[in-house]
Amino acid sequence: MILKKIDEKYSKEPSGAAVSSSRKDIHSESYLQTVWRRFKRHHLASVSLAVLVVVVGAALLAPVIAPYDPTEIAGPFAEPPSKKFWLGTDLIGRDVLSRLLYATRISLLVGVMATLISTVIGVILGLSAGYFGGAADMIIMRFTDMVMSFPYILLVLVAAAIFKPGLWNIILILGFVDWPGIARLVRGNVLNLRETNFVKSSIVAGMPLRHILFSEILPNTVAPILVYSTSVLALSILDEAALSFLGQGIQPPDASLGNMLNGAQSLTVLTSQPWLWIPPGVMIVVIVMAINFIGDALRDALDPNGGR
Amino acid sequence: MGKYILKRILIALPVLIGITIIDYAIMCLAGSPLEMLQGPRVSQAAVEAKKIALGLDKPIYVQYFVWLGQLLHGNLGYSMKSYQSVGSMIASHLGPTLLLMGVSLLVSLLISVPAGIYSAVHQYSKGDYAVVTASFLGSSVPGFFLSLLLVWLFTVQLGWLPSGGMTTLGTEGGAADVAKHMVMPVIVLAFSMAGSNIRYIRSAMLEILQQDYLRTAKAKGIGRSRVIYKHALRNALVPVITVIGMEIPVLFGGAVIIEQVFSWPGLGLMTMSAISNRDYPVIMGVCLLSAIVVLISNLVTDILYALADPTIQLD
Numbered sequence: 115m116i117l118k119k120i121d122e123k124y125s126k127e128p129s130g131a132a133v134s135s136s137r138k139d140i141h142s143e144s145y146l147q148t149v150w151r152r153f154k155r156h157h158l159a160s161v162s163l164a165v166l167v168v169v170v171g172a173a174l175l176a177p178v179i180a181p182y183d184p185t186e187i188a189g190p191f192a193e194p195p196s197k198k199f200w201l202g203t204d205l206i207g208r209d210v211l212s213r214l215l216y217a218t219r220i221s222l223l224v225g226v227m228a229t230l231i232s233t234v235i236g237v238i239l240g241l242s243a244g245y246f247g248g249a250a251d252m253i254i255m256r257f258t259d260m261v262m263s264f265p266y267i268l269l270v271l272v273a274a275a276i277f278k279p280g281l282w283n284i285i286l287i288l289g290f291v292d293w294p295g296i297a298r299l300v301r302g303n304v305l306n307l308r309e310t311n312f313v314k315s316s317i318v319a320g321m322p323l324r325h326i327l328f329s330e331i332l333p334n335t336v337a338p339i340l341v342y343s344t345s346v347l348a349l350s351i352l353d354e355a356a357l358s359f360l361g362q363g364i365q366p367p368d369a370s371l372g373n374m375l376n377g378a379q380s381l382t383v384l385t386s387q388p389w390l391w392i393p394p395g396v397m398i399v400v401i402v403m404a405i406n407f408i409g410d411a412l413r414d415a416l417d418p419n420g421g422r
Numbered sequence: 423m424g425k426y427i428l429k430r431i432l433i434a435l436p437v438l439i440g441i442t443i444i445d446y447a448i449m450c451l452a453g454s455p456l457e458m459l460q461g462p463r464v465s466q467a468a469v470e471a472k473k474i475a476l477g478l479d480k481p482i483y484v485q486y487f488v489w490l491g492q493l494l495h496g497n498l499g500y501s502m503k504s505y506q507s508v509g510s511m512i513a514s515h516l517g518p519t520l521l522l523m524g525v526s527l528l529v530s531l532l533i534s535v536p537a538g539i540y541s542a543v544h545q546y547s548k549g550d551y552a553v554v555t556a557s558f559l560g561s562s563v564p565g566f567f568l569s570l571l572l573v574w575l576f577t578v579q580l581g582w583l584p585s586g587g588m589t590t591l592g593t594e595g596g597a598a599d600v601a602k603h604m605v606m607p608v609i610v611l612a613f614s615m616a617g618s619n620i621r622y623i624r625s626a627m628l629e630i631l632q633q634d635y636l637r638t639a640k641a642k643g644i645g646r647s648r649v650i651y652k653h654a655l656r657n658a659l660v661p662v663i664t665v666i667g668m669e670i671p672v673l674f675g676g677a678v679i680i681e682q683v684f685s686w687p688g689l690g691l692m693t694m695s696a697i698s699n700r701d702y703p704v705i706m707g708v709c710l711l712s713a714i715v716v717l718i719s720n721l722v723t724d725i726l727y728a729l730a731d732p733t734i735q736l737d
Binding site for chain 2: 381406
């Protein structure tokens with residue numbers, strides 16, 4: 115269908131193992147060193163990586179560094195930022211900074227887990243469709259077309275309405291809806307790899323299927339999967355935020371970056387309490403943008419034909 | 423060509439049937455309409471009678487075929503809340519959504535096509551970096567956060583634009599009034615779409631610029647601008663078609679959130695209120711409709727693709 119062109123584009127990034135570079139010092143450099151050297155050329159991505167490390171560190175250490183309990187009332191209602199409350203307090207007197215730290219933790223958790231689930235599903239389906247071909251391919255790819263036809267947000271909203279919204283349900287819903295892109299990508303790669311000599315010779319040599327699939331084909335599609343999954347991660351974080359903003363995602367009193375913005379739908383909060391909604395919004399933009407820049411740099415760094 | 427179109431349609435048919443099955447399965451999973459009836463004042467016998475009247479005592483596949491038969495007659499079922507037919511509810515909310523989606527798509531293309539081509543032609547220049555960075559910003563800002571910022575700026579601080587709705591209450595409306603209400607939702611939708619579109623058109627254009635026929639054209643010495651505007655631009659039509667095809671599902675999804683924020687009286691707002699009321703016939707009607715629209719737009723894109731690009735393989 116229309117995404118064929120895109121698939122081809124991604125599948126042009128073949129093996130991670132077969133690095134060919136015109137540089138002379140290539141012999142003294144491992145593959146990972148090459149990737150790291152190329153990655154560092156992207157200044158925006160390097161900065162993004164540093165920012166992301168700080169954000170993830172702060173989120174992981176939230177129980178240690180958060181000044182107050184995120185769900186306990188710590189001070190007066192809706193107090194503007196002060197020395198005591200760096201980002202002020204919310205409408206019922208909880209500390210906004212502490213909530214922001216815990217919200218980042220939840221949002222990152224949702225994003226990472228949903229991405230893991232959808233990547234595993236996508237890889238399994240893509241591998242089977244691409245390698246076995248025939249009827250299996252036809253059925254899996256038509257099923258992928260069906261899932262892709264439903265607008266993503268709508269499907270997630272409907273699923274969230276049927277299953278009660280909550281942390282693990284949101285993770286499962288996002289994970290089970292967002293796999294078609296990866297399935298298509300993996301299938302395209304497998305179709306190319308199946309025609310290579312090293313895979314053909316293994317088939318002729320009678321190597322077990324498990325070996326061919328998981329030791330020969332899969333390692334050679336890791337690079338494009340990694341690049342693609344960064345964009346899935348960015349989208350999952352955005353979708354969790356949208357879902358929670360609409361009140362169908364993470365439920366209060368738990369904080370997520372999306373549901374902290376929920377309150378800004380009221381005009382008082384929007385006009386006179388900007389400290390309640392600007393910080394979580396900016397946090398989403400910073401995280402998603404950092405992930406997107408890193409993904410873009412990874413695409414170049416992992417490209418064996420990239421040279422440079 | 424005719425054979426190719428026929429083959430595409432034949433592939434789309436099982437997908438269409440699959441979509442109706444998934445849609446019906448989700449609706450069954452959501453719970454039976456009888457739950458709405460139950461209560462202290464409804465007797466068990468009345469529930470049983472209703473069950474038979476609605477055909478819910480039959481096996482599930484029979485129910486599916488009955489539902490499908492109704493669907494083919496244009497009957498999408500009835501809302502559990504307002505008892506209106508879902509078809510007429512969708513029809514009355516479709517106009518505003520199509521208006522919003524159409525204008526947003528147009529604006530995003532007007533931004534992303536020139537920006538993507540500029541970026542590709544001036545690859546690695548300062549302007550290129552600026553465009554690409556801006557496009558990353560576009561795809562990283564959540565639509566609802568951008569909406570809040572715009573409302574804060576244009577409504578609260580400057581007082582230029584209304585914060586929601588489609589027409590000013592108590593007035594006749596009119597095109598100028600609607601346009602004024604549309605500015606912010608269109609900016610939000612177009613901005614987020616332009617983000618990914620710019621990068622797609624840029625990389626497609628970069629590929630076109632490396633083609634042999636462009637080197638030949640340059641070698642003939644007809645001048646840089648003529649090469650780009652006459653030869654390359656024509657071929658850039660193919661990625662533009664792809665972009666439009668990719669944006670249709672995104673638009674449907676984005677409209678749900680943006681219409682909610684700006685209370686735009688369209689399909690998205692109706693769907694959101696149906697979701698919070700657990701009004702499943704309405705929700706699934708909208709899902710089915712949008713899935714079919716997406717399927718048809720993919721089909722049309724594929725066919726246009728084949729028409730625009732003679733080198734594409736029609737396998």
